[in-house]
Amino acid sequence: MGNADYVYPSTNEYRQCAHPVAVPPPQPFFKSFKNSLKETFFPDDPLRQFKNKTPSRKFFLGLQYFLPILEWGPRYTFQFLKSDLISGITIASLAIPQGISYAKLANLPPILGLYSSFIPPLIYAMMGSSRDLAVGTVAVASLLIGSMLGDEVNATENPALYLHLAFTATFFAGLLQASLGLLRLGFIVDFLSHATIVGFMGGAATVVILQQLKGILGLQHFTQSTDIISVLRSVFSQIHEWRWESGVLGAVFLFFLLLSRYFSKKRPKFFWISAMAPLTTVILGSLLVYLTHAEKHGVDVIGNLKKGLNPPSFGDFVFTSSYLTTAVKTGMITGIIALAEGIAVGRSFAMFKHYSIDGNKEMVAIGTMNIVGSCFSCYLTTGPFSRSAVNFNAGCKTAMSNVVMAIAVMFTLLFLTPLFHYTPLVVLSAIIISAMLGLIDYEAAIHLWKVDKFDFVVCMGAYIGVVFASVEVGLVIAVAISVLRLLLFVARPKTFVLGNLPNSTIYRSVEQYPTTNDVPGILILQIDAPIYFANSSYLRERISRWIDEEEDKLKSTGETSLQYVIFNMSAVGNIDTSGISMLEEVKKITDRRGLKLVLANPGAEVMKKLNKSKFIETIGKEWIYLTVGEAVEACNYKLHTCKPDATNEDSQPWNNV
């Protein structure tokens, strides 16, 4: 790096040609408080459409806001109905076997899976703003309900209490989801980053697959734990109990399901093959068992399913029992997880089709469908990715496809449940495994490693936590690492030296732009984060070290000694009182060393606070410039024209301390 040549303005008062740095006009406290509240909770300004409308129009718009069906319903066409009919029937064929499988995963009666595909989709069709979301139960939340409630109540010993706890947990999950939406706290879901969800979903899928070893191998006894070590120990400690009939059947069906998925993936036109495959395996499996009487030779079957629609369950809530806390805790955790999946799925498909969904509105919709669902024998539902993808591929146009699915499930509940009597459990396990394999997104993990190592650590933290400890532990690890990253960003901000880009007044990081030139006698530092209590000590140390190093370097090369230190404040979004104290201390340090401290481009918030704390007076208004270029020009001007005065004019203020 060489030294650039400068041209200095010929006027004696350099300052006049520089731009002044503005202190933003003072705002009344309550106005700025109101503004920041609005930015925090209403970033999308949902009330904008209500402006300048008559009261009756406002009421109708408000109703439309909560019931989007009033908006798209009147515009619904026969063309739409045809598409929705096809996609609705397709997802119903997936919903029935998946519903039964996931209910088994939660240790709940299989029929609940069907109940849960009937009421909630109807509610969502009215309230949801996504056109592609297909409502139903999900594997991960089902597993979580099974493991969390299972810790307190044994599902086989006390099935009634367990069932009632599941309803209560679903109720609280819905309540939490709807409240988050109503209170505009949807951003809590944002703290589950993409990396967290990739790792978490992969881990949960691994755990769910491991659980299926019970069904595939036809084991009677199995561990209650979900971690990989307990499960593998449980599987391999009873090798003599493995049932080969069950294993072979499972392997054959799994192969068929994977093959159909592979085929559909290759040719998207044949998406319906993989969509229909689960129902096909159920029918084939049931027929096989019925014809060979395999249920008497070690192949477990579902058995009797009650005919009829959802019985009411709001009388079953256990609000008074000592298990209430378990139900609340389970509801909170599963509710958040289910919400995150539903919102992410809705948002992804909205992105594809170029419409946008309102996260908070979606939360209210998902929450309401769970609250209502819990009153009618449904357990936790959301918008599962697999089912929504099938819905999307089948060409659904509106949420009406959910209604079609619900009607198909209703028909099944009323007339077809006896047909599932001979359905072998191993088929259900094969369906679950095949669905779960799609959730282990190792390619996304590789992408994370390539682009952002920290995100990869978050992802692996979630995966390892879920697989080796438990679902909750994995989640806590991932969120903790993610939050730690945010804190580290603030606690250890990047600081770097700027240099002059040749033939310009632009100053950029010397590391990023190796062609930049040093500016003799001036050290330009950029601070890349807000100056807060969490980093003020660090910044003081780091800035001192930059100055030390620069002085050492200049001494060793025998160049002009250091005279000015310029802080580029462009990236300092805010400052607090600890940060201001830090600046005051740095000012003392530079004064003591005979250096002049100069600020460049402090933002509105920073200027406001520096002004209020009188730091602008301490440093001198004439030492704050609008750009680094102007600051350097001014320093150079002083350095070359009035050197003896420049460093002494108001130095050594520590005598007054």
Added chain:
Amino acid sequence: MGNADYVYPSTNEYRQCAHPVAVPPPQPFFKSFKNSLKETFFPDDPLRQFKNKTPSRKFFLGLQYFLPILEWGPRYTFQFLKSDLISGITIASLAIPQGISYAKLANLPPILGLYSSFIPPLIYAMMGSSRDLAVGTVAVASLLIGSMLGDEVNATENPALYLHLAFTATFFAGLLQASLGLLRLGFIVDFLSHATIVGFMGGAATVVILQQLKGILGLQHFTQSTDIISVLRSVFSQIHEWRWESGVLGAVFLFFLLLSRYFSKKRPKFFWISAMAPLTTVILGSLLVYLTHAEKHGVDVIGNLKKGLNPPSFGDFVFTSSYLTTAVKTGMITGIIALAEGIAVGRSFAMFKHYSIDGNKEMVAIGTMNIVGSCFSCYLTTGPFSRSAVNFNAGCKTAMSNVVMAIAVMFTLLFLTPLFHYTPLVVLSAIIISAMLGLIDYEAAIHLWKVDKFDFVVCMGAYIGVVFASVEVGLVIAVAISVLRLLLFVARPKTFVLGNLPNSTIYRSVEQYPTTNDVPGILILQIDAPIYFANSSYLRERISRWIDEEEDKLKSTGETSLQYVIFNMSAVGNIDTSGISMLEEVKKITDRRGLKLVLANPGAEVMKKLNKSKFIETIGKEWIYLTVGEAVEACNYKLHTCKPDATNEDSQPWNNV
């Protein structure tokens, strides 16, 4: 705001005259990992002085690093000794009554206060890097020990166990402090912001003063709780038990102490008046009681104090008892609080005298003095503000003043303890109240309110939490609000529109600089925080709204329609994979609306990740500019010369999705 006029370059290829934005050269993963670890844990580069030295020199420097006395000892002069002798005796006269008072506050035998002013100062004199810190016990930590241990063990019913728990807690506090220093985790203390400490100290002082009502009013029964409601209820429920003799004595001594402090504050030369005042009140009080036999008329006295030096206590640690967790918890919390006070005090006085202290080294020193202290009947010590201020005012030169104080205390322990037999407890209460009143820094709180409302909320959260609930609750509230603020900064970053400063190529916030001009057809947005998972949803919403609002505004005024959206990325310090997805989504949104997305000045980290994730290819390398000015010029050039092509050349990429 009007429209500025532009001059466009006449070359057809505008791009050639703009500066390219550099992607930083790729670094091997382990090198960059090592660098960021070093920046996180060794920002002050402590090993710098060891470079290029012989092994024996390195060893000596290392020894000096841990024992700074080896550094300043050889340079110690007789002149220094004279100063240190005066200041040492002055602080000893303060240390003796304060030590006894604070030990009573912790429900420990009064003699422990003297023990704790003997061994720890000697250790600190060897290891500490501050020249002004005076070692001793502190009120807040003493109160905390009293209330936290008191929850588990009653100090009057089981004094031996209580005492042993106090030693064990001190041992763990020291262990924690030294480990934090050795593991370079000193930045944990930074999370106690200045605002937190102001509120916390004020709250603790209030609580301590309320506790003294027991001593002043001569009450026999008193609540174990520390919150204001319990204490006032306890005081006013037994009005008939108040002792007027005790009250009058207390009020008189308190008045005397406050008067002496007021006088010393007015004339700093007479600092020794307020420094000597506590010992004077003790002597006067004791004489008065001795002469009037007031101890038989409702004035409680200290009673017998054992003669002799600290007995060893390392055999008393309760490592195996069921109370171990209590001791560990108490040690951790009081250790952190004491550390924060010690570091802050050391740093403040170092700032005054223009030397710097090393936080991590201080932690090792304070930790070691507590570990050693706990083995010799001392409880938790640190560098109290009041005592250090007296030390500073008395003109101490080095840590030798601590040695002088320790010798004076040793002399007291060996020969003078019987003199304290008749010291009335009410005098001790008056001393504590007078010291605590100085800790309620309402002026600092007013300053916080003026400069930074959020810091004020943190401060009041700490104060109210401590006063109305408990010390721990106050601390947790303050730290939680502080951390929430950091998270909010990232979760809800400021975004604002930039405009052109007249007669320049500088672009700044239109709110901060109302003289800026709009650039027709171009929306320039600045994002003021890193783009992370926590804000990517918010930013997507907010950016969409900015575009909506700008288009609405242009539509209503009939100006040129919007063509370009420029993001100024100067303040975006980093981006993660969620942030990149957000940019990809925004790119799709702008494409769909026929707008062109342009980036200005992305930093090194951001460019690295955009490059790895191929976003640079998605947006097109020619749409990334080094400055906002260049980006605007390029857009204007395209807008005015090749308009029909500009928006169509590579739009509608969603057809390929």
